[in-house]
Amino acid sequence: MFWLMLLAVAPGAPAQQRLPPPPAAPTQPSASRDVAIGAVRSYRGDRTLINGFVRVPHELLDAVTIGAGGFAEFRLDVGVVDARGTVLATDRWTRRVPWTATRARGAASVEMVTFTVDSGAYEIRASVKDSASGRQSAATLPVQGFRARPPASDLLLAPEIRRATPGDTVAGPGELRKGDLLITAASDVALSPTQAALFYYCEVYRDSAGDVPWAVRVRGGEGKTIVTTPPAASAIPAGGGVITGSVDLAGLPPGSYQLELVIGAGADSLVRSARFRMAGFEVEQELAQQQQATVATGDVFSQMTEAKLDTLFAPLFYLAPLSELNVYRGLTLEGKRRFLREFWRQRDPTPGTPDNELQQSFYQRLGEANRRFREGGAAEIPGWRTDRGRIFILHGEPDEIMRRPVNGQSNPWEAWKYTQNRALKYVFYDQTRLGNFQLVYTDDRKEKGMPGWERLVGQDAVDEIARF
Structure with a gap:
């Protein structure tokens, strides 16, 4: 740089x-x-x-x-x-x-x-x-x-902002220094499902010192507010200071968005905004091809293009922590191939055989999830990124499913039950009536439900799910 x-x-x-x-x-x-x-x-x-x-x-x-x-x-x-x-x-x-x-x-x-x-x-x-x-x-x-002098600077968005520490005070390649902050430069900030933290920086100018209230909100393409952070306050010294932080936007559908920083309160408030993108993964075609082919003996990654390697890497955050996956983006083409070989080698349930059953079933389920659980609306979310798609990929076909369609004022919902290895139950609720089902209740400790879900589905549904 x-x-x-x-x-x-x-x-x-x-x-x-x-x-x-x-x-x-x-x-x-x-x-x-x-x-x-x-x-x-x-x-x-x-x-x-x-x-x-x-x-x-x-x-x-x-x-x-x-x-x-x-x-x-x-x-x-x-x-x-x-x-x-x-x-x-x-x-x-x-x-x-x-x-x-x-x-x-x-x-x-x-x-x-x-x-x-x-x-x-x-x-x-x-x-x-x-x-x-x-x-x-x-x-x-x-x-x-x-x-x-304006009341505030423009809003700067970045994929990362870190604070300088002793021995690490010089801006690295691609970094911009603002005070003791080192900001990763970007002309067009694009997030992804695996790198969904959005950082922001704004300077506030004022004559006297004081606490300045602020909050962050994210608007979609049609101007609708879809994310709002709790109100916060920053101590701004006389002359001016900085408001900075980050917001985790994991789960945001692919598309163009606007982050707004609301500074102040009431009639004295002002807004600074900047646009960013949430990128998706064009996986359907690649995964359909992967689903048709079994994992053959030999190195399946050796002849793949980088685009296909990236496609097969994208959903792996369902299986591994980000700390294991973060290194991938900075690798060369051959480095990405080695990463995927080692990733699946470590998870091969039968290392003495030519087939890796986990790898094979994982991509087969991804293809099936895309076929069955794509959700509607303007976002067009691929099936593997939906709540139902995720549970299907991780656990396979449920042993039992209870479905309740729209009924008067009641929105549709469905409950899934697994009974084989460990008894698990998942309840998905569609608040939009457009086929967008959200996980609202589960007894799976690795998943998060929605507080107060009983009020959404109603007591009759709660009793029915308990008997299920």
Whole structure:
């Protein structure tokens, strides 16, 4: 990562040169294959400090050399332009990317720029040239300098924020330092079911010290609030301070969302917001193929593409803790193959035979869960990510099922019972009447029900489930 300091840029600064307008590119790219620029503004003295992030997707790059030690390479040109089109500052640098990284689905480099400006309108321009093919891609982002001190900075979202410790005070590759916090840079924050923690950072400016109340909420694509955190308060010293934290969004369906930080209370409150994505796993087709094929003798991972390896890795959080899985994302293609071989080798119930029955049944159940338990609505949640799908994958077909459809004012529910190895009972309730069943009660200590579920289903249903 490169840290470019373009400080004290002002509208009246002498022009260094004029850049030709960049090739047409959307200000907010609609696809992950576009070069993208993100920026957040904060206040320093009487100027606006802008932290910019340029995302360069590796899909845009061709290999300079292939194989062991192979790499791709790109040149990045960055400029800051005022409202008159005058280039106030420019810089360029070259970045080399390992060839294996260019083959990973969704992989990208994030380059950082930092500059300060006076009040006024500006534009960040970024142009990327692939060294192997000569192809060029570009993006622009308009930014506005504050006219006066704002009550708060822009909201910065990140996949990780950590606090510096003695001996670990220098920002690493891809990290931005804010005070004693080290923030992982991202122009477009995308979470996943296995990496669902979203971190946020916002500066609050005020003349006097005091406790400032705040809360976080998450809105879906239609503006509906779907997550709200309990109210909190931060002690903000005179001059200003920071509100930072994280929210666990595990279980959020794939899609685009907005996190809002509500600062203050009542008429004095203000909102800072930023968008993020929850990525899903395109598993249905891959798992259907896996379901049709049995695990044959030999190395089933040796010829798989990285995209297919990632697909087979995605649901493994049902079987293993994140502490075991976190290493996977940073591995090379061959490293991912070794990880999956070892993962299933350790769980093979019959290591002396050519078949791994657990691996085979796991992916067969995943395919069946996708076929039977996909849930409706705008989210289109694949079956393996639903509550019923999860229980089916972990325990197989229930020994008994009790189903109750919509009946007047009563919503549908169903109860599953397992009686073989250990007696277990699960109750799923559909509050939407759209086929979206949520686990509300179970006697399985590894699963969580819903407090007060009896009020949802009604006493008659509770009695019926108890007799089941």
